[in-house]
Amino acid sequence: MAIGEHTLVALVLHQPGVLNRISGMFRRRGFNISSLTVGQSESEDLARMTFVVQGDDATVEQVTKQLYKLVDVVRVTDLDEDNSIVREMALVKVSATNQNRSEIIQISEIFRSKIVDVGAETVVIEITGDQSKIDRFIILLQPFGIREVMRTGAVAMSRGNAVTAQIDNNVSGASRVNNRPKDYDQNL
Amino acid sequence: MKLTGAQMVCESLIREGVDTMFGIPGGAILPLYQTFHQYPQLKHILVRHEQGAAMAADGYYRVTGKVGVAMATSGPGATNLVTGLATAQMDSTAIVAITGQVSRGAIGKDAFQECDITGVTLPVTKHNYLVMDIHDIPRVIKEAFYLAKSGRPGPVLVDIPKDLFTEEAEFIYPETVEIPGYNPTLEGNMSQIKKAASLINSAKKPVILSGHGAVLSRAFDEVKDLAERAQIPVITTLLGISSFPETHVLSLGMPGMHGVAYASMALDQADLIVSLGARFDDRVTGKLSSFAPNAKIIHIDIDPSVIGQNVRTQVPLVGDVKSVLQTLIPQVKQNNHEDWVQHIEEMRINHPSLRLKEKDNLTQQYIIKKISDITQGGAVVVTGVGQHQMWTAQYYTFSQPNSWVTSGGLGTMGFEVPAAMGAQVGKPDSVVWSICGDGGFQMTLSDLATIVENKLPIKFAIMNNHFLGMVRQWQHLFYEDTFTATQYSGNPDFVKLAEAYGIHSFRVTEKSEVDNAITDAMEHDGPVLIDFMVDPEENVYPMIPPGESVLEIVEEPTEEPTWR
Structure with a gap:
């Protein structure tokens, strides 16, 4: 992958301050991220974060290394675009009149989104998809007058058996578990 | 065994092999200090500024390889550590800083002497902790020492609220460290x-x-x-x-x-x-x-x-x-x-970069070369930052492993006094020379009192040119000799100042006095301060201008450009 957007997923310790450590690292090292999401993973003491990072391969390599350098970061995966699912949710509040409400509903149906609130002058629509789908949806709604947009940022997961940013439990007996990929140091 | 939080800290430090700590007490950390008398094996060195505590811990680590320990109270005590922590972070040196914090109930309420020190030190530590449960104290201290010294070493700060020091709980010291996201690679592939x-x-x-x-x-x-x-x-x-x-x-x-x-x-x-x-x-x-x-x-x-x-x-x-x-x-x-x-x-x-000039003026290069000759390159040499640092790097011929203590990455002026203190504490039998700039020395000279109190026989050589020499050099080379805010016209009489602290001191103005001065300093039992009145117009060469390649190297100009 050359210059462009990379989706990274990190498994991190779920404890106070971890978001601050990670966002602070992005800020002070001058990395650009277009979105960052965080939430509980399948394990109680671990959270998963998804970053969408802009930059070339060298930048993404540095981002990955700097993430690994943070003590609270357990595992980082740079997702392969073709083999992963990336989703974002957005709530869009758009102006609606009796004349155009049905048109808005029609567009929403085409995008397989949901009307979650209908007011006298507005409609709120919930849409899920990849970023470009949401971008296109918002563009189509612009002529009606967009009042408010709330986007979650991307969450991502690899397809098939592979588990994204997984803790490696195969290493037993050792007091410390090395969770870097085995070939990590050689593929710098 | 039930212990107070304060006792847990001391017990943990002892288990990590600590015998020396540098610090200053204050309200929030007082309950910890009040338990020190129960642990005579922990020697506390009372510094005069917390910056000195962090830098002394740094100097101590560099010469001994043992993690340096700095202590400070909450708020201003903790923020004063920051420059020392940043220095350690840039140069990969292992320090554990323990700070008192206001009691848990007061955190976030702008309490007296409250400061979010874990927030402040996030970018200048390898890792840091705010302990909120007394049961975490032993584990956190164990992890702090392990993180500080393993892998690429660095400073770790542990912030402990005051009320935890007096709480009681069962003390169990963990045998091993379990940090799932941390395992430095030691063996090469x-x-x-x-x-x-x-x-x-x-x-x-x-x-x-x-x-x-x-x-x-x-x-x-x-x-x-x-x-x-x-x-x-x-x-x-x-x-x-x-x-x-x-x-x-x-x-x-x-x-x-x-x-x-x-x-x-x-x-x-x-x-x-x-x-x-x-x-x-x-x-x-x-x-x-x-x-x-x-x-x-x-x-x-x-x-x-x-x-x-x-x-x-x-x-x-x-x-x-x-x-x-x-x-x-x-x-x-x-x-x-x-x-x-x-x-x-x-x-x-x-390209004989290190040839001494045939010049009557007293130059720093000449003095440092002499110190090198007389100590046979075997002293522990500590410096501040600037011209004297570069000349020491050039003219001192280091013959002993790990005998050089300087702030490289951060370039911290004032490092020369507290780092020398830490180095001498760590290596009491070594000869420690602190090569100082008159600018940097005045940033941290308050710890001369600590040096006297602890009978540390450090030899200070102040390269007194009444200028921020390296800044003056850049003004000379790149800013048409516009010497804004670099001249130190109000320097104190450093000899009298040293004497006021009870330190043996003398001034050197002539080349011919240098040998004797150095020998006298070496023969004196305690700390010595020599005020060398050096030529302010000397510039450090060779110089590759910033952002240029070696092709642009400026070796010693045959004629010094006139700038006055």
């Missing part, structure tokens, strides 16, 4: 080591670039083995100084902005750079696009993030320098690189 060996074996013009990592991993024998086995000249970065004896025929000294010309030229002409724990800082590389254009690079470092950060690397090799070299050396063929070594000798003769 075998196939990478093979590649490295084959590059070394086929190189015609190889150089070793030995950095702080070589010192931190104590790879002195290995660096020497590698250099001698294949006759590879050794260039030492600023912090790599004393990783290889400068009395050795293969030693080239320091490269870069104020390095010796032949070291920079050797890097420029090399076909292979074997980097040992160095990170290709801008002061070494200059203009990146023209740095070492013909060289392949074997980059050995314990921190994967510095590999490929600034320069392209042919063989990235993550691991501890000592361990990697031990595996690598047997695969390196004996070689003599006769032409290359001969060529470098010729450069050394044609």
